[in-house]
Amino acid sequence: MTSLPHATSDVRLGLVIDLDTCVGCQACVTACKEWNTGGHMAPLTDYDPYGAAPDGVWFNRVHSYEHTKADGCGETVHFPRSCLHCETPACVTVCPTGASYKRASDGIVLVDEDKCIGCKLCSWACPYGAREFDTDVGVMKKCTLCVDRIYNENLPEADRVPACVASCPTGARHFGDLGDPASPVSQLIAERGGVDLMPELGYRPTNKYLPPRTRKAAEPAPALTATDGVGGLLGWVDRILSR
Amino acid sequence: MHPAFSVIAFTVCSGAGFGLLALVSAGAALGLIPADRLLGFVAMGLGLALACGGLLSSTAHLGRPERAWRAFSQWRSSWLSREGVAAVATILAAVALAAGWVFLGRTDGAFAAAGLATAVLSVATVSTTAMIYASLKPIAAWHSPLTLPAYLLFSVMTGAGLLTALLSVFGLDVRALAAVAAVLALAGWVLKRAVWHRNADHPGVSTLNSATGLKGGMVRSLEWPHTEENYLLKEMGYRVARKHALKLRRIAQALAFALPLVLFALAAVVGGVAGTVAAVVAAVVQLAGMLVERWLFFAEAKHTVTLYYGR
Incomplete structure (x- = not known):
């Protein structure tokens, strides 16, 4: 059923992505591919992987941007882009077959591959480019929030997080319950001013992005002036050379 | 698209x-x-x-x-x-x-x-x-109050064109219907120009700033996540026809609206064999023109995901 469910719980699982600490290493990208090509939505087909124009299905892509701010200072921002598991996902409601659905229990948006007819309308309805079509299998695929890891009792408890979160070497990706205001991820959002992507479109994404921290204003390099009042050997050398 | x-x-x-x-x-x-x-x-x-x-x-x-x-x-x-x-x-x-x-x-x-x-x-x-x-909110050119009237008008316009041609071939007097088809072609032309005019002023509310959550200043795409075109760029970042958009718009207007307008008006006035030929040619030309119009409807529509790629 592609009508949105009446949530049976307040749990809203999702990611909080820190644009301040992401270094664009692509570890989450490859970890996602590695896990999911054998997971719930397997396979994540690659076409012509060793040829002239390799292409394939990925759930997580990391862009790099140059942000030149109003004061003229610029910074490089690495930007991981994946499904935001929206509160009002049009990708679900446009689905004609019931293949796309949002889970009432935890808010995860999934595709039932056995019902998908591959009309691609859901990918048109997603402003974030979260869905990628698998031309080999003929169905749409998307991030599952590693639904086969986070509830997997065969894994040690510490590993029951999405592969992208587990693999991030800088701790830029956080997983948790964004429906619980007391959860660590909710507190992180409150503390750092986490934002929605394209809030103007009204999809109400669950995932939040933490903007880069404000840097100290750039100071000019110190001038080559003599240092006064420094004692010891260095002070003596400084005084001699400053004559 | x-x-x-x-x-x-x-x-x-x-x-x-x-x-x-x-x-x-x-x-x-x-x-x-x-x-x-x-x-x-x-x-x-x-x-x-x-x-x-x-x-x-x-x-x-x-x-x-x-x-x-x-x-x-x-x-x-x-x-x-x-x-x-x-x-x-x-x-x-x-x-x-x-x-x-x-x-x-x-x-x-x-x-x-x-x-x-x-x-x-x-x-x-x-x-x-x-x-x-x-x-579809991510496609500003389609998420428009004019999309529904345009589809309805183009449907009745092409339908009336075909009916005029058909009844004319069966030897019926279609002068009044041909006049209606001509008026519909004119109305379709006006509406299509209104759609293009409206879309030029409505490129969409989202920007690369809002798409990345980076506020103020200017955000520029530095590097894509992949070196080759992926599904998103092939499906939603289509660019070939945009290069020729202006020429294709002229072709669409000539075939879908202008030529049928003249030919149906001719059929409304002259009748007889000449009128039948004019009506049949008009109906066929109009359908060809609508294929070009529909090509542009897709090719010119910009999806918000292209923002992420700096396009």
Whole structure:
């Protein structure tokens, strides 16, 4: 059923992505591919992987941007882009077959591959480019929030997080319950001013992005002036050379 | 957006088909079109062929066409599903009218009711097609109050063109209908220009700033996540036709609106063999022009995901 469910719980699982600490290493990208090509939505087909124009299905892509701010200072921002598991996902409601659905229990948006007819309308309805079509299998695929890891009792408890979160070497990706205001991820959002992507479109994404921290204003390099009042050997050398 | 030929052919053919079915069915039900059995066979046959052919061609772009029947299930939320349901209902009503008309030579009583139902359902079907596009917020050019009226007008315009040509071939006096077709071509032209004008002023509310959550200043794409084109860029970052958009717009306007306007006006005045030739040429040229118009409808539409790629 592609009508949105009446949530049976307040749990809203999702990611909080820190644009301040992401270094664009692509570890989450490859970890996602590695896990999911054998997971719930397997396979994540690659076409012509060793040829002239390799292409394939990925759930997580990391862009790099140059942000030149109003004061003229610029910074490089690495930007991981994946499904935001929206509160009002049009990708679900446009689905004609019931293949796309949002889970009432935890808010995860999934595709039932056995019902998908591959009309691609859901990918048109997603402003974030979260869905990628698998031309080999003929169905749409998307991030599952590693639904086969986070509830997997065969894994040690510490590993029951999405592969992208587990693999991030800088701790830029956080997983948790964004429906619980007391959860660590909710507190992180409150503390750092986490934002929605394209809030103007009204999809109400669950995932939040933490903007880069404000840097100290750039100071000019110190001038080559003599240092006064420094004692010891260095002070003596400084005084001699400053004559 | 990538202009898949199957979808272009589908929307143009089914639009013209349902437009023709609506006009023929209403005309027959109201006694404006004679209950001639051969005429019924050709007119209803052409309308049904275009409508069904369009629907079948739309399944050609599916990844798993054998599961297409599942698309009738989600009419509560999905315009695409509603379109499937409405199209089948229309075709069933049209087949009922066609059966009475072709086999019994009757378009009155229950068959007239089926005809009126066909007309109403045809309008509903074309409306659902339009709403599939109009409901997509990430594509500003489609998420427009003009998308629904444009689909409806182009449907009745091409349907009226086909009906004029058809009745003219059957030797009926179509001067009044040709005048209507000419007026519809003019109205379609005005509306299409209004759509282009509106879209030029509405590039979409989202920016790379809002797409990345980075506030203020300027955000510039430094490096893509991948070196080759991926699904998103192939499907939603299509650029070939934009290069020729201006020329294609002139071609679309000439073929879909200007030439049919002149030819239908000619058919409205002269009648006879010359009028018939003018009406047939106008109807065919108009459909060719609508294919170009529909190509541009897709190719010129910009999806928000292209923002992430700096396009």
